[in-house]
Amino acid sequence: MPWIEKYRPKKFSDVRGQAEAVTKARKFMEEFNLGKLTRGGKKALVLHGPPGTGKTTLAHVIASESNSEIFELNASDLRDKNKLHEILKPAIEQQSLTKKSKIILVDEADGISTVDRGGLSELIYLIDLTTFPVIITANDIWDRKLSPLRQKTEIIQLKEIDYKTITDVLFEILRKEKLFLNPNIITSIAIRAKGDIRAAINDLQSVSRMRDPSIIEFHERNKEVDIFNAMRIIFKGKPNNDTLKLFDSVKMPIDDIILWIEENIPAEYSGIELAKAYDRLSKVDVFKGRIYKQQYWRFLIYENALLSFGISSAKDGIKTGFTTYKKPSRILKIWMNNQKTAKMKSIAEKYAKHVHVGQKRARNEFPIIKQIIKSNPEIQVELKLDEDELAYLNK
């Protein structure tokens, strides 16, 4: 059994380094049970924070402390209302049989897509519908797409766990496993974990089996880095040769990483740093363009180096403090705009054909043309506008 499972906390008192979150979670459950009688209060709880800070664990602890079963939904279950009903039906019916109460858990809500399917609105529908408490975990609740959730839910932040707490936990595990390790190694595992206690325990378990753990080179370890951490390393840290390889460990295409960097540069940098960082990002894009046009893939090396080391070294020294990194918003905005302007384009096209001008010119002068068409129903007939187009005009 992996240690991460074996030593997963079962009670509130076992949860380490999250005292504030635990207090708030208990309070939420108490209020929920009261709210059942009074029909007031919030029915859903969001646990958010970086990976490995104990979000899912805390959800399970809440369940076991309130003698409830966990009923877990994932993002794909939330794709449509009918499916959701089907899944929830047994959960609601079984209640009378087992007498055990339930907690509905939606793990990793960051994965819910809002663009193509209404996952988020289904989730809100679920919250309105449910008689059970809903617990949602997410890395970043401040992501714009999750904003409708924020009004409906109680939000609890789980912080990165400080390395001393992690060290204590690691020592405890070793004691229970009756193993001994050089304290320096334990401390360095705890520091390298950067607040991610799950990573620390996993590392500890892998190191404990080695005959001579002191030979391990922690810097060379190639663990998967999630994008939020990658942003932190780039923007906060001092660039070194590990920085160059950072994006190899991020499970995301480099084109997407470029969008993340683009979105978040102004969150950390200003003035000269801002200009420097964007200048490097612009060179990243130039190399990207050259790769596309010439199919010369070696340019990827420069693209990657400028994007990692280049962006990181645009600052003097290091940055401190907590920054909430945002997901790239530009692609979504472009998509939404295209939806909006599709009708404008189709009207402009009909108009252009009719009056012998280019479509581009018709679009450029659309505000004037729109007023003409809008105010004259005969012209609308003349251009054979369909209902959707008329609706757009009169909006």
Add this chain to the structure above:
Amino acid sequence: MTSKIWTEHYRPSKFSELVGQDEIVQRIESLTNSLNIPHLLLAGPAGTGKSTLALIVVKELFGDNWRESYLELNASDERGINVVREKVKNFARTKALGQVPFKIIFLDEADALTPEAQQALRRTMENYSATCRFILSCNYSSKIIDPIQSRCAIFRFKLLEKKDIEKVIKKISESENLTVTPGAMEILYEGSEGDCRRSINLLQSTASISPSINENLISTVISNAKPKDIKVVLDYALAGDFLRAREKLLDVMLKESISGQDVIKSIQKEIWNLPVEPEIKVKLTEKTGEAEFRIVEGSDPFIQLQALLASFVLAGLGKG
């Protein structure tokens, strides 16, 4: 059926009605009367009568059945030269009816074609020269490759003068029962920038609000229709608010659906009006040129524009 859109309804249908291009009209009219015209290249600014003249030629030649012998294409709307060639091929396959031994293909905005595409067009023109005449229109004849220019009779359209636009507006307002004050006429001309189509559209747009057209009314219509200014974006950047500058820029680009290169063009013009030192203007111009170069080389214009905005932020701090 006559159109309710004034640019169509009042489009001249005889040579004598066309304003401001007397010399061109005379030459083309005599060509048309001879029933044998060469390929024509009509060059000049928007709204000076190029399409209208082409339509008049066609109507004079073919009479009421002109639609059967006429193909109108817009180079910037068609997806590539191959689509153009395909359409030309289908159209040119059948012979012209009646006494005129050819059909007419009008290719608007021919300068939107790349030089390579124009080479392909040249071959097409040669292949179908027995059955078709081409009328090409463009804003700048310098963007048309020499081999095509040498195959065409070239006509340069002048920007319309104030008296020309006034004549058109007066004619329309009389038959539509509008009153246009002299001040409004002035603004209408300025707002049209010598583009007759634009002046008529402005007039109809304003007339849809009220038949008595004064300065204020027309100014309101014009300013509502103006694209959101790139200047606002630069003002935010110079004031150090990068995030708002970026947001506004994306907004403007999406709403007006303008390309990165178009934005660069307006930025480059706007620099000279900015409240910064001459030395910084030069530096910003250089940065802008570099950004344009990188847009051409790169893949994502918006990233290049952000980098440029960051330079403006620096300039605003006096560190450009």
